[in-house]
Amino acid sequence: MSRSRPVAALAALAGLALGALAACGGSPAAAAQELRGTASFAPQPLDAEAARAVIVASERMGREMLVSADPGENAVVSPASLTLAFAMLAPGASGPGVSELTELLGTDPATAAVVAGGLLDHFSTWDGDVADFDPTTLPDEPFLHIANRAVVREGFEAEADYLDALAENFNAGLALADFADAAGAKELLDEWVDHHTAGLIPESAIEPTPDLVLVLQNAVLFGAQWESQFEQHLTYERDFTPVDGAAFRVPMMSNPHAAARY
Known part of the structure; x- marks a missing residue:
């Protein structure tokens, strides 16, 4: 797999996976309309083993x-x-999209969707109402949305x-957008991102164009206090070396009682 494969593959796979979407005529739906399946998040x-392969x-x-x-x-990735x-x-997914997704996800697409649902269900333990999340204050309990x-x-x-399948495995719906109306479509994407990140990310990185067919949106909002707090008197001036190799001094926190894995 080439280094640029994950980026390029998303656009290609979007086309290969559109078998579940069929073009239709008639009057276009309202830009903000969101379709959801009859199934609930289950x-x-x-x-x-499957979860390990996906991870x-x-x-x-x-x-x-x-x-x-x-x-x-x-x-940041x-x-x-x-x-x-x-x-x-x-x-x-259908046709070549199945093998492409299998390579990227570490298992067959159907299993990967089930694993995604299981992981989302596990993480929902720390979920809450985004409207109650204050981005200026760390929550008393970990928050993961x-x-x-x-x-x-x-x-x-x-x-x-x-x-x-979107509802059952991802607790997600399918929104309709008029991508030919770039400003309106951008507002639709931005509002969703802004809401699900409590305003920390106010807009989507996607710039709609008339030939755009599908956008997949994901937002992760996390807030938590350090289990082992950093003490101010343990902050020291140390060398920081950026990519150009020109080191300079910056204040660095330290905690002798905790080990962080990166």
Whole structure:
């Protein structure tokens, strides 16, 4: 797999996975309309071996994304978000898309979707109402909110099985957008991102164009206090070396009682 494969593959796989969406005529739906299946969020128990395979593949994608990033720029990658986005394609995958997704997700698409649902169910233990999350104050208890959504161009009709799979495994729906109306579609994407990140990320990185067909949205909002707190008197001036090799002194926290794994 080439370094740029995860980035390029998402666009390609979106086309390969559109078997669950069919073009239709008639009047376009309202831009804010969201379709949901009749199924409720009902994840299946996690299979340890399948979950391990998906997690290993997710970590690999994250590493490859970082390696392919511009070495002169800071980069942040969310492997879990990438995995969930690819897994949302799984219920509609067909043809070459099946083998492509299997390679990226570490297991067959159907199993990956089930694993995604199990992981989301596990993490929901720390979920809560985003409206109650204050981004300026660390919560007393850990808070972890993960949201997913697919957005498709108006004129496509989703199959009921695909909508049910999104609801059952991802607690997600399918929004309709007029991507030809770039400003309106951008507002639709931005509002979702802003809401599910409590305003910490006010807008989507996607810039809609008329030829855009599908957008997969994922948001992760996390807030927690350190289990072992850093003490101010243990902050020291130390060398920090950026990519250009020119080290300079910065205040660095330290905690002799905790070991952090990166």
